[in-house]
Structure formats: structure tokens, C-alpha cells
Amino acid sequence: MHPDHNYKLTLKWTGNKGTGTSSYRAYDRSHLISVDNKVPIKGSADPVFHGDKTLHNPEDLLLASLSACHMMSYLHVCVKNGIIVTDYTDNATGIMKVNDDGSGHFVEVTLNPVVKITDETLIEKANELHKEANKLCFIANSVNFPVKHKGETTI
Numbered sequence: 001m002h003p004d005h006n007y008k009l010t011l012k013w014t015g016n017k018g019t020g021t022s023s024y025r026a027y028d029r030s031h032l033i034s035v036d037n038k039v040p041i042k043g044s045a046d047p048v049f050h051g052d053k054t055l056h057n058p059e060d061l062l063l064a065s066l067s068a069c070h071m072m073s074y075l076h077v078c079v080k081n082g083i084i085v086t087d088y089t090d091n092a093t094g095i096m097k098v099n100d101d102g103s104g105h106f107v108e109v110t111l112n113p114v115v116k117i118t119d120e121t122l123i124e125k126a127n128e129l130h131k132e133a134n135k136l137c138f139i140a141n142s143v144n145f146p147v148k149h150k151g152e153t154t155i
Contacts, residue, residue: 010034015044030055059096059106065139066109066147067092074113074133083126087116111149118155126153 015028029045030052045051046059056064067090078085090113098104117126130151134140140147 008035011043025050028052059094062106062143063092063094063109066094066137066143067111069137069139070111070130070133070147070149071113073136074115074130077129077132077136078117078126081122081125081129083122083129084118085115085126086118087114089114106143106145108145109143109147111147111151113149113151115151115153116155117153120155123153123155127151 010033012032012034013030014032015030017027019026021027029050031043033041033043041061042055043061044055044057046057047053051057071088071090075085075088090111092109092111094106094109096104096106111130113130115126117123130149134147134149137147
């Protein structure tokens with residue numbers, strides 16, 4: 001059995017305009033995410049929820065986590081299978097539903113990685129490895145909605 005991995009961050013609300021949450025529009029949704037020895041991330045809510053459109057929101061970060069985790073898992077399985085990847089770009093998309101009571105949840109994420117490899121004879125295998133990478137991805141294994149992938153491999 002492998003040891004547990006522990007993660008820690010500090011999230012600080014920075015959106016108090018002087019009257020706190022005295023009304024729904026009296027405050028910003030801005031916040032700062034800090035992890036020791038890493039560049040801080042300025043965040044806010046999605047603009048639909050009165051956030052700053054120039055800052056990352058939790059939905060962006062969830063999508064980014066899924067995309068990055070899949071990429072790292074995919075690169076790992078490529079190494080194990082003798083596939084040399086020279087470029088990887090993912091244009092990930094996610095769908096979130098908002099319920100009448102204001103709650104909400106993601107219903108699916110689709111990863112669209114475009115991968116370049118060096119050996120044309122391994123394109124089919126490279127495409128198949130997205131399934132194995134999905135099984136290994138820690139973040140995909142932690143969510144309760146499907147994480148689909150539509151990989152494209154070129155030379």
C-alpha cells in the first residue's frame with residue numbers, strides 16, 4: 001500500500017469592499033489561493049455569479065485539474081509503451097447544470113487532446129492509451145461525473 005499524499009493551501013477572500021456581505025452586490029467574489037513556495041492564483045466567481053471575468057474561477061480550476069491530470073497520466077503510459085510524445089495540447093470543455101434552488105454540479109467534462117508522436121505506426125496505440133490514462137488519473141477518479149476524451153494523434 002502506498003502512503004497517503006497530503007495537500008494544503010490557503011484561500012483568502014479579498015473581496016470585502018468595506019461593508020462585508022451586507023448585501024448580495026456589496027462584495028466582490030475575489031480571493032487569493034496560496035500554496036507554499038508557489039505563485040499565488042487570483043480567483044473569483046464565474047461572471048454569471050457576479051465574479052471578475054479576468055480571474056480564474058473554481059469551475060475553470062476543476063476543468064484545468066482534470067485536463068492536467070489526464071495529460072500527466074497519458075505521458076506516463078506513453079513512456080511505458082515506448083511512444084515518444086513531442087507535443088500535447090488539450091482544449092477541454094465542461095458542462096455544469098444549475099438547479100432551481102441555486103445548487104449545481106458538473107454533468108460531464110470532455111478532454112480533446114491533440115498529441116504529436118514520432119512514430120506513425122503507433123498512432124492507433126497512442127489513441128487507445130487515453131483510456132488507460134483516464135483510469136490512472138487521480139482527479140478523474142475523484143469526480144462523480146463522466147470524463148470523456150476525444151484524442152487526436154498526429155506525427
